Amino acid sequence: MTSHQFSIETIGIAGTGAMGRGIAQIAALAGLTVRLHDASPAAITAARNYLADTFSKLSTKGKLDATLAHAALARVSGTQSVSDLAGCDLVIEAIVEKLEVKQALLRELETIVSGRCILASNTSSLSITALAAACQNPSRVVGYHFFNPVPLMKVVEVIDGLRGDPAAADALMDLARRMGHTPVRAKDMPGFIVNHAGRGMSTEGLRIVDEGVASFADVDRIMREQAGFRLGPFELLDLTALDVSHPVMESIYHQFYEEPRFTPSPITGTRLAGGLLGRKSGEGFYRYAEGQRAAHPEAPAPTTMPPSVWVSKRHPRAYAAVCELVSKAGVPLDEGSTPASGSLLVVTPFGFDATTAAVEEELDASRVVALDALFPLTSAQRRTLMTTPATTRLARDTAHALFAADGVPVSVIRDSTGFVAQRVVATIVNISCDIAQRRIASPRDIDLAVTLGLGYPQGPLALGDALGAQTILSILRNMSQVLGDPRYRPSPWLARRAQLGLSLTQEELADTQPGSTQ
Numbered sequence: 001m002t003s004h005q006f007s008i009e010t011i012g013i014a015g016t017g018a019m020g021r022g023i024a025q026i027a028a029l030a031g032l033t034v035r036l037h038d039a040s041p042a043a044i045t046a047a048r049n050y051l052a053d054t055f056s057k058l059s060t061k062g063k064l065d066a067t068l069a070h071a072a073l074a075r076v077s078g079t080q081s082v083s084d085l086a087g088c089d090l091v092i093e094a095i096v097e098k099l100e101v102k103q104a105l106l107r108e109l110e111t112i113v114s115g116r117c118i119l120a121s122n123t124s125s126l127s128i129t130a131l132a133a134a135c136q137n138p139s140r141v142v143g144y145h146f147f148n149p150v151p152l153m154k155v156v157e158v159i160d161g162l163r164g165d166p167a168a169a170d171a172l173m174d175l176a177r178r179m180g181h182t183p184v185r186a187k188d189m190p191g192f193i194v195n196h197a198g199r200g201m202s203t204e205g206l207r208i209v210d211e212g213v214a215s216f217a218d219v220d221r222i223m224r225e226q227a228g229f230r231l232g233p234f235e236l237l238d239l240t241a242l243d244v245s246h247p248v249m250e251s252i253y254h255q256f257y258e259e260p261r262f263t264p265s266p267i268t269g270t271r272l273a274g275g276l277l278g279r280k281s282g283e284g285f286y287r288y289a290e291g292q293r294a295a296h297p298e299a300p301a302p303t304t305m306p307p308s309v310w311v312s313k314r315h316p317r318a319y320a321a322v323c324e325l326v327s328k329a330g331v332p333l334d335e336g337s338t339p340a341s342g343s344l345l346v347v348t349p350f351g352f353d354a355t356t357a358a359v360e361e362e363l364d365a366s367r368v369v370a371l372d373a374l375f376p377l378t379s380a381q382r383r384t385l386m387t388t389p390a391t392t393r394l395a396r397d398t399a400h401a402l403f404a405a406d407g408v409p410v411s412v413i414r415d416s417t418g419f420v421a422q423r424v425v426a427t428i429v430n431i432s433c434d435i436a437q438r439r440i441a442s443p444r445d446i447d448l449a450v451t452l453g454l455g456y457p458q459g460p461l462a463l464g465d466a467l468g469a470q471t472i473l474s475i476l477r478n479m480s481q482v483l484g485d486p487r488y489r490p491s492p493w494l495a496r497r498a499q500l501g502l503s504l505t506q507e508e509l510a511d512t513q514p515g516s517t518q
């Protein structure tokens with residue numbers, strides 16, 4: 001069938017909880033007739049009341065014409081009987097996340113609706129192919145994964161089951177656009193796009209804290225102010241709550257057969273058992289009182305400057321930026337090919353720890369500090385400084401004073417392969433490269449899904465390009481070399497494109513040329 005053979009005007013929504021009512025809102029506003037169904041009559045009434053309230057608020061605020069609001073509400077009806085969904089062109093189920101319960105509903109729907117009706121599932125973690133396998137006609141079953149809250153989260157993943165009819169999925173892509181949403185197309189793989197791509201930030205953030213490198217609050221500050229993300233991993237985990245995120249972390253890890261990149265952390269299980277769920281329980285990684293997060297003040301920066309500073313020339317751009325900061329702070333630069341005895345020694349490794357950099361450059365580790373130069377140093381909102389286990393307190397504190405001299409806050413962390421920002425960002429880029437490599441979605445859809453679904457400042461592939469695919473590759477290679485952990489092995493998508501000087505958003509050229517078999 002082709003997508004225009006599926007004409008969608010009347011939709012049924014089964015399950016009118018948080019997700020069902022949000023989908024009903026955008027559908028009714030787009031002019032569709034909506035039939036709400038729920039096993040609980042109270043849930044149907046609550047959903048209708050929610051829609052009435054929302055439409056009325058929108059029109060009071062002048063965001064929705066009162067006549068249109070009235071008409072939208074008039075298009076929504078409710079029923080406790082599944083058989084009343086008979087005339088629907090599409091039924092979207094948003095009921096409880098249990099395979100057997102969803103399969104039973106789909107089977108029942110099949111006996112009620114017409115042969116042209118599409119059956120969609122809003123599941124976030126179940127296989128669409130497995131859901132469809134319960135049906136006589138699996139070709140009409142499509143994944144339609146919205147995000148919470150639906151009206152604000154403007155992206156929806158459209159997932160083709162293995163036996164799905166692509167035309168049915170095409171019709172849902174068109175419908176998403178009609179409802180003002182951006183559809184992205186994904187293969188039926190665990191986590192689809194967004195929940196798969198989102199692994200990088202939280203698992204690597206947890207790994208850093210687990211290694212004793214930095215506190216939760218420091219990791220968040222670095223990811224927000226140095227790397228430019230809206231939220232750091234622990235702020236995000238507090239928002240989603242550990243009773244939701246911890247099982248998702250475990251499930252994705254196991255569904256990919258213990259893929260080391262997704263290894264969860266023992267930190268979350270313990271905190272979950274202790275009831276430190278996040279914002280909603282009043283305490284997670286942070287404490288909350290009346291919805292406000294308790295402050296985590298930072299100690300003021302020291303003020304005693306080092307007598308002189310020697311800077312590693314390994315990375316010419318980083319060398320120039322550090323020299324500029326040293327000169328602005330009015331501290332003498334030690335320009336010797338080997339450092340003078342009293343100088344502070346500054347290295348700028350990529351994917352190495354301060355210790356490896358000190359040893360490789362044959363420097364006195366007690367005077368070595370490392371500065372993260374992945375993001376621009378001179379225009380930074382925050383800088384990250386790390387020490388070797390042998391670095392003296394004096395060296396650390398004078399370095400802190402030096403790099404905070406222009407008022408930019410500095411996070412001082414313990415030794416870490418790839419600081420904080422380098423390793424988290426490289427992991428995020430690498431996982432998304434692997435999503436592209438597995439052909440789960442196109443590079444364009446990966447970047448769109450992550451930008452809209454996770455609120456990242458830019459798509460992970462575009463971010464990799466902006467920072468330099470070769471730089472990301474060398475961070476991962478160096479981390480792999482030091483740690484020997486397969487978690488950091490570069491995706492072939494990244495390695496090949498970086499070596500060829502191609503963009504990470506670049507599909508195989510032959511696939512996009514006329515005559516290609518794809």
Ligand code: NAI
Nearest residue numbers: 015016017018019038039040043094095096097123124148
């Ligand atoms: P919810 O618990 O708020 O609502 C579920 C509704 O389904 C309830 O009103 C319940 O009475 C009804 N229900 C349960 N079994 C039923 C059945 N057999 N027949 C008819 N109605 C039934 O759940 P929520 O959060 O709206 O989630 C619904 C679905 O959407 C789940 O599959 C979930 O995984 C998925 N999802 C949830 C997201 C979220 O952030 N809440 C995000 C994306 C997907």
